[in-house]
Amino acid sequence: MQVVDEVPAVEVAGLRKTYPGGVEAVKGISFSVARGEVFGLLGPNGAGKSTTIGMLTTTVAPTAGTARLAGYDAATQPLLARGVSSVVFQDAVVDRGLSGRANLELHARLWGVPEAPAALRIGELVEAVGLTELIGRPVGSYSGGERRRLEIARALVSSPRVLFLDEPTVGLDPRIRHELLDVIAGLRGREGMTIVLTTHYLDEAQRLCDRVAIIHQGTIVGLDSPQALLAGLGREILEFRVSGSAPAALAALRDRGIARADSFAVGARVTVPLHEHAASSALAVIDSDRLHVSEIATRTPTLDDVYLQLTGARIAEAA
Amino acid sequence: MSAIAEAPSIPLRAPSRPRPASVLLTLARRRASLTSKTPRQILVPLLGPALLALVVAPALKVATGGLHSHIDYTSFVGVGAVGLVIPLSCIFAGLSVLVDRHSGAQRELLAAPVPRAYLVLGNLIVAVGLATLQVAVLIGLSALRGGAFHITGSGLAWFIAAALLFTVFMYGVAETLASRVSKQEDYVGATPVLAILPFFFAGALYPIGAMPAVLTAIAKVFPLTHALALMRYGFIDPNGKGLHDIWGMHSVTLEAWLSLAVVAVWAVALTAISIRVFTRSAVN
Numbered sequence: 001m002q003v004v005d006e007v008p009a010v011e012v013a014g015l016r017k018t019y020p021g022g023v024e025a026v027k028g029i030s031f032s033v034a035r036g037e038v039f040g041l042l043g044p045n046g047a048g049k050s051t052t053i054g055m056l057t058t059t060v061a062p063t064a065g066t067a068r069l070a071g072y073d074a075a076t077q078p079l080l081a082r083g084v085s086s087v088v089f090q091d092a093v094v095d096r097g098l099s100g101r102a103n104l105e106l107h108a109r110l111w112g113v114p115e116a117p118a119a120l121r122i123g124e125l126v127e128a129v130g131l132t133e134l135i136g137r138p139v140g141s142y143s144g145g146e147r148r149r150l151e152i153a154r155a156l157v158s159s160p161r162v163l164f165l166d167e168p169t170v171g172l173d174p175r176i177r178h179e180l181l182d183v184i185a186g187l188r189g190r191e192g193m194t195i196v197l198t199t200h201y202l203d204e205a206q207r208l209c210d211r212v213a214i215i216h217q218g219t220i221v222g223l224d225s226p227q228a229l230l231a232g233l234g235r236e237i238l239e240f241r242v243s244g245s246a247p248a249a250l251a252a253l254r255d256r257g258i259a260r261a262d263s264f265a266v267g268a269r270v271t272v273p274l275h276e277h278a279a280s281s282a283l284a285v286i287d288s289d290r291l292h293v294s295e296i297a298t299r300t301p302t303l304d305d306v307y308l309q310l311t312g313a314r315i316a317e318a319a
Numbered sequence: 320m321s322a323i324a325e326a327p328s329i330p331l332r333a334p335s336r337p338r339p340a341s342v343l344l345t346l347a348r349r350r351a352s353l354t355s356k357t358p359r360q361i362l363v364p365l366l367g368p369a370l371l372a373l374v375v376a377p378a379l380k381v382a383t384g385g386l387h388s389h390i391d392y393t394s395f396v397g398v399g400a401v402g403l404v405i406p407l408s409c410i411f412a413g414l415s416v417l418v419d420r421h422s423g424a425q426r427e428l429l430a431a432p433v434p435r436a437y438l439v440l441g442n443l444i445v446a447v448g449l450a451t452l453q454v455a456v457l458i459g460l461s462a463l464r465g466g467a468f469h470i471t472g473s474g475l476a477w478f479i480a481a482a483l484l485f486t487v488f489m490y491g492v493a494e495t496l497a498s499r500v501s502k503q504e505d506y507v508g509a510t511p512v513l514a515i516l517p518f519f520f521a522g523a524l525y526p527i528g529a530m531p532a533v534l535t536a537i538a539k540v541f542p543l544t545h546a547l548a549l550m551r552y553g554f555i556d557p558n559g560k561g562l563h564d565i566w567g568m569h570s571v572t573l574e575a576w577l578s579l580a581v582v583a584v585w586a587v588a589l590t591a592i593s594i595r596v597f598t599r600s601a602v603n
Contacts, residue, residue, distance in 0.1 A: 086430070106349055
């Protein structure tokens with residue numbers, strides 16, 4: 001089958017997964033990822049991100065829906081779909097008894113990379129991820145960060161059109177995490193490779209992704225570029241805690257035209273995107289209505305605010 | 320640790336399809352490499368059967384006077400011990416499938432552009448190779464201990480065919496079990512039933528005719544009974560007494576082919592089942 005470059009790198013329609021026992025991990029999601037795009041699935045643990053990656057890599061059988069990778073249907077053309085993709089799993093998925101090099105060579109052979117180009121590619125990648133001195137050692141002796149870098153290198157050996165990174169930096173110490181983010185950022189836009197990554201780290205999504213799908217309890221509740229998602233909340237938000245009823249305080253601000261529909265209250269905390277208003281206007285209303293507030297602050301919005309607005313929970317709390 | 324350098328440029332390529340033989344060889348080499356790192360998987364299955372061949376069989380021969388037939392009891396048990404070494408070897412091999420799933424590279428293999436049946440078949444190739452080595456060592460030890468083997472070309476062929484098919488059957492059992500259970504404890508718990516119990520009913524230590532009639536009838540269902548009768552027919556029992564105990568016919572050649580067919584059917588069936596169970600359970 002001829003696959004034209006214009007087809008989306010990833011096409012998902014109505015994808016659903018219900019595990020035995022009736023747990024609905026993914027509830028009919030749809031999205032499309034363009035060639036060369038870095039696409040993020042953002043959400044807390046248990047949101048359905050890894051199950052979605054599993055279905056896209058054909059390692060989890062979907063209950064319903066379709067998924068296409070570079071035009072190849074994951075259900076009816078699984079070998080072709082797997083042939084154009086690689087995945088770095090959330091957990092360590094390596095042969096610990098084998099050397100790092102043996103793990104990379106195994107990937108090259110299974111993905112049909114000829115021997116000479118594979119050797120060249122492995123040499124380049126090992127150097128790029130800083131594993132030159134370790135590559136002959138059994139992977140069981142690697143640290144968590146070293147193992148994760150090896151897995152990223154392994155996924156790149158076959159030059160995939162679509163690279164899946166499932167929580168690539170989870171469990172790593174901050175220094176290694178930032179080094180890995182540099183590696184992933186370095187992959188952006190190279191020869192049209194598409195990256196789909198899952199994360200519950202907001203800074204990762206904001207830094208790396210062209211577009212982000214926010215997943216909550218198996219459904220996509222928001223999908224746009226990080227900038228567009230943030231722009232929806234304006235340039236500045238006002239946040240405060242009330243000692244009385246937070247919904248009542250929010251209603252008072254709405255009545256006075258300070259708060260729009262995108263304002264929200266969670267527990268005793270009220271968040272108000274200011275948009276065209278100045279913080280002083282909001283403070284004046286708070287003062288005149290004698291709302292008992294504390295911890296008043298203004299700040300720029302984050303993706304956590306977007307998530308909170310869309311789902312009513314912070315990502316860290318939902319995890 | 321040095322800072323991570325910029326990743327190299329990655330020219331994208333069209334998906335290629337490695338040849339089936341190349342894929343199977345790759346998967347078998349991987350399994351062989353992992354197996355070679357765990358010598359206990361090679362040695363432990365040999366210990367019990369070797370003890371049977373080297374100590375128990377000669378001692379029982381002295382104590383009981385043997386089988387009171389033309390067949391030497393030491394060599395009778397020497398071949399019978401094959402009925403223990405192959406199941407134990409395959410059960411150990413199946414355990415590595417569980418390790419693959421829990422802490423190995425199984426998901427990477429599942430994400431590879433190769434038919435998933437090949438993942439089972441690659442493991443099977445190594446299981447057969449390892450069992451062959453262990454059986455050869457066992458027969459060699461039995462011969463050194465005084466076992467009398469009369470090996471001809473056709474006898475060797477019957478022996479190899481029976482041992483090979485029985486190994487394929489047993490690996491199918493092991494792979495199926497490994498795909499069905501979630502914990503190593505459950506897998507190990509099933510080992511005595513699958514690997515050891517049939518050994519006592521299949522004529523490994525005594526002819527099946529020595530058991531009560533109902534047990535003799537049950538024994539004829541086990542592939543191990545047929546495999547042992549064939550292996551003995553090939554190495555120590557050219558008259559095919561063991562085969563006659565099963566079939567009661569006049570043509571020993573026909574009996575041998577029938578027993579081989581029984582073991583082959585079991586082998587094909589369990590291989591098919593193990594592939595189906597693996598491919599379904601691995602993605603569910």
